[in-house]
Amino acid sequence: MTKLSVNINKIATLRNSRGGDVPNLVKVAKDCERFGSQGITIHPRPDERHIRYDDVYDLKKIVTTEYNIEGNPTEGRFMEVVLDTNPTQVTLVPDKLGAITSNAGWDTIKNKDLLKELISTFKQEGIRVSIFVDPDVKMVEGAAETGTDRIELYTEAYATNYSQNKEMAIAPFVKAAEKANELGLGLNAGHDLSLDNLAYFHQNIPGLLEVSIGHALISDALYLGLENTIQMYLRQLQ
Numbered sequence: 001m002t003k004l005s006v007n008i009n010k011i012a013t014l015r016n017s018r019g020g021d022v023p024n025l026v027k028v029a030k031d032c033e034r035f036g037s038q039g040i041t042i043h044p045r046p047d048e049r050h051i052r053y054d055d056v057y058d059l060k061k062i063v064t065t066e067y068n069i070e071g072n073p074t075e076g077r078f079m080e081v082v083l084d085t086n087p088t089q090v091t092l093v094p095d096k097l098g099a100i101t102s103n104a105g106w107d108t109i110k111n112k113d114l115l116k117e118l119i120s121t122f123k124q125e126g127i128r129v130s131i132f133v134d135p136d137v138k139m140v141e142g143a144a145e146t147g148t149d150r151i152e153l154y155t156e157a158y159a160t161n162y163s164q165n166k167e168m169a170i171a172p173f174v175k176a177a178e179k180a181n182e183l184g185l186g187l188n189a190g191h192d193l194s195l196d197n198l199a200y201f202h203q204n205i206p207g208l209l210e211v212s213i214g215h216a217l218i219s220d221a222l223y224l225g226l227e228n229t230i231q232m233y234l235r236q237l238q
């Protein structure tokens with residue numbers, strides 16, 4: 001079964017835009033779970049443009065499904081807040097300061113020693129570790145050398161190419177997924193997945209355990225309602 005983890009970064013973006021507490025992030029997270037989401041994902045960035053470090057602690061108190069914290073472990077207070085809150089999963093992403101969004105996976109070969117050390121630290125605390133990688137078999141092989149529990153395939157290239165040629169778009173992701181399965185790596189995926197492209201991805205990727213989706217899902221909810229939207233996404237994963 002592939003779990004849906006709703007990324008609520010964009011709820012925090014809306015909240016921060018007026019400096020108040022509307023929409024309330026904790027309430028939205030609870031409602032996402034009540035509507036069927038099987039996880040809550042957040043990505044605290046050093047500039048706190050959306051998720052604030054305090055949110056990480058507030059959400060830990062109420063998330064009852066899987067709590068997934070994504071981010072760059074070498075920047076800001078990421079390590080501190082993750083080790084303090086002990087989420088279900090941490091997803092390590094090599095985002096550079098100032099990046100408008102995540103835009104690349106790890107070079108798991110060049111960063112092998114760094115990743116091994118970081119992954120060991122989190123695993124010692126019982127936190128499941130996933131690392132963000134491009135759909136590149138060499139990077140998947142490198143990931144297996146780091147001791148990570150899972151990889152998260154960075155799906156922007158799939159989403160970008162899907163409408164033009166879905167068979168071409170999915171091909172590198174199938175190869176990467178098959179390699180992950182062969183090496184015993186758990187398999188997650190995320191970035192720019194949507195109601196348009198999710199079902200085809202799910203049908204063609206073997207062993208897919210979790211998708212984390214935020215931007216498109218929250219945007220769809222503006223028209224379709226949050227409860228209805230979450231259930232529409234869940235139906236794409238059946």
Ligand SMILES: CC(=O)[C@@H](O)[C@H](O)COP(=O)(O)O
Binds near residue numbers: 043070093102132214
């Ligand atoms: C790792 C990933 O692809 C997403 O979690 C991304 O980090 C979303 O971040 P923003 O919501 O800041 O675009």
Ligand SMILES: NCC(=O)COP(=O)(O)O
Binds near residue numbers: 216217
């Ligand atoms: N890991 C991907 C994620 O959490 C959400 O990415 P997006 O759906 O906001 O592009």
